[in-house]
Amino acid sequence: MIHPVLPQQFRLRIQMNGLVQGQGVRPTIARLAASLGAIGNVRNASSGVVIDAVGDAALVETFECRVRDSFPEATFVAQVTGTFSHPQQNSFQIIESETGGELRTTVPVDLGICVDCATEVRSPTDRRHGYPFTTCTVCGPRFSILTRMPFDRKRTTLSQFPMCEACEREYRDPRGRRFHAQTIACPDCGPRCWASDSRGTMVADHKDSIQLVAERLLAGGIAAVKGIGGYQLICDATNEDAVNRLRERKRRPTKPLAVMVGDMDQAREIALIDACERELLQSPANPIVLLRQAESEFLVPSVSMELNTVGVLLPSSALHVLLIDLVGHPLVVTSGNVHGSPLIYENDVATRELSSIADLLLHHDREIAYPIDDSVVQCIGKRPMTIRAARGISPLTLNGGEGTAMLATGGHQKVAPAIQPHDAIILTPHIGDMDTEECRIRFVQSVASFQSLYSLSPTALIHDRHPNYFTTDWASSQ
Numbered sequence: 001m002i003h004p005v006l007p008q009q010f011r012l013r014i015q016m017n018g019l020v021q022g023q024g025v026r027p028t029i030a031r032l033a034a035s036l037g038a039i040g041n042v043r044n045a046s047s048g049v050v051i052d053a054v055g056d057a058a059l060v061e062t063f064e065c066r067v068r069d070s071f072p073e074a075t076f077v078a079q080v081t082g083t084f085s086h087p088q089q090n091s092f093q094i095i096e097s098e099t100g101g102e103l104r105t106t107v108p109v110d111l112g113i114c115v116d117c118a119t120e121v122r123s124p125t126d127r128r129h130g131y132p133f134t135t136c137t138v139c140g141p142r143f144s145i146l147t148r149m150p151f152d153r154k155r156t157t158l159s160q161f162p163m164c165e166a167c168e169r170e171y172r173d174p175r176g177r178r179f180h181a182q183t184i185a186c187p188d189c190g191p192r193c194w195a196s197d198s199r200g201t202m203v204a205d206h207k208d209s210i211q212l213v214a215e216r217l218l219a220g221g222i223a224a225v226k227g228i229g230g231y232q233l234i235c236d237a238t239n240e241d242a243v244n245r246l247r248e249r250k251r252r253p254t255k256p257l258a259v260m261v262g263d264m265d266q267a268r269e270i271a272l273i274d275a276c277e278r279e280l281l282q283s284p285a286n287p288i289v290l291l292r293q294a295e296s297e298f299l300v301p302s303v304s305m306e307l308n309t310v311g312v313l314l315p316s317s318a319l320h321v322l323l324i325d326l327v328g329h330p331l332v333v334t335s336g337n338v339h340g341s342p343l344i345y346e347n348d349v350a351t352r353e354l355s356s357i358a359d360l361l362l363h364h365d366r367e368i369a370y371p372i373d374d375s376v377v378q379c380i381g382k383r384p385m386t387i388r389a390a391r392g393i394s395p396l397t398l399n400g401g402e403g404t405a406m407l408a409t410g411g412h413q414k415v416a417p418a419i420q421p422h423d424a425i426i427l428t429p430h431i432g433d434m435d436t437e438e439c440r441i442r443f444v445q446s447v448a449s450f451q452s453l454y455s456l457s458p459t460a461l462i463h464d465r466h467p468n469y470f471t472t473d474w475a476s477s478q
Contacts, residue, residue: 112286231336
């Protein structure tokens with residue numbers, strides 16, 4: 001019997017680094033491999049994403065080129081590790097992540113809701129219609145729900161929500177948008193929200209709670225809403241009395257307030273927007289963008305307090321899409337904290353601390369692992385400039401570290417510590433001013449969390465030389 005001569009098989013290993021987790025990278029690679037007929041696997045690891053592909057010489061060469069073209073921002077190390085005449089499998093799979101080892105890849109940031117998910121929650125015929133925690137592989141919370149790396153569902157606060165059969169089918173379907181989407185959820189198996197009054201008594205749940213909050217906002221009330229990274233204080237941006245009451249209760253008499261709008265058309269009604277600013281508004285980072293105010297009667301004067309600029313952002317999540325659709329016009333959205341304290345992110349603390357400000361609170365049971373405020377950016381000279389690096393931008397990985405394990409504390413105001421665990425510098429999210437005990441506690445907690453996440457034992461501390469700064473005292477005590 002004559003056996004056919006098969007082409008020699010090569011195994012290609014690709015190590016991808018950079019922002020390659022929580023971005024739909026593994027599903028994209030699996031679909032690409034299937035389209036080329038490659039066999040093998042892809043997995044997350046502390047070092048990034050690891051790919052093993054087996055095929056003939058032409059196939060593995062084409063596969064490597066296609067992977068590089070698909071992810072131009074990533075860094076690659078690729079090598080052929082051997083030849084194989086009888087591969088052990090006949091398909092390409094996404095396999096269990098590797099844990100352990102030094103974290104040497106970028107931690108994924110939170111991503112604003114995408115157009116497809118926003119369309120689903122607005123569609124009466126979709127099974128996720130009205131569901132406030134709708135996400136997919138390209139949008140949704142990442143860093144704020146992370147408990148440890150690599151980024152997989154079981155290492156996030158969504159681990160307490162087992163997938164239903166319908167979500168499991170979507171998760172396993174390589175043709176769909178939610179193929180291996182770690183944040184997948186639906187009304188049958190995912191997180192839920194509810195509303196409580198200022199005494200902590202539940203007054204509505206699920207869809208009814210969002211409807212009730214919208215009604216209170218239209219009536220001039222103030223709501224504390226648990227967003228992606230923490231609570232936000234929200235009121236009607238077209239109601240002068242509501243905005244002034246928010247300022248009085250929060251003790252924020254003069255600083256401008258950010259405004260959330262439903263879409264770009266609504267944004268153009270209140271601000272002048274150029275191409276650079278439009279790109280920032282519509283970016284997955286979903287920041288607050290400082291814009292020039294347009295001549296408009298939509299916003300009341302107390303929003304910006306006589307400034308000619310206004311901070312604008314689009315809806316951050318499905319919850320925000322539903323809320324602003326029900327209200328129908330711009331909303332003031334500001335950090336959910338009391339004067340001088342850090343952002344509040346826990347349900348019980350919000351009930352205790354924000355009830356003196358909000359008439360109604362909207363909670364949910366998806367826990368926040370890392371509290372993180374909204375980012376603030378601005379276009380200067382047609383170039384984007386970051387004013388506050390937070391949700392969607394931070395943790396920010398900067399190349400150029402020297403390899404020495406270091407920690408920089410920041411100064412006293414607008415503190416955002418930085419760490420250097422290896423050959424990169426990680427700017428951690430904005431915390432705030434170190435004036436209060438609560439902010440100092442948050443600083444210590446944040447530093448400890450990042451040291452744990454990156455397994456960092458710094459051999460050097462960098463701090464301001466001012467002798468009376470809290471960060472100076474803390475660094476000296478270490």
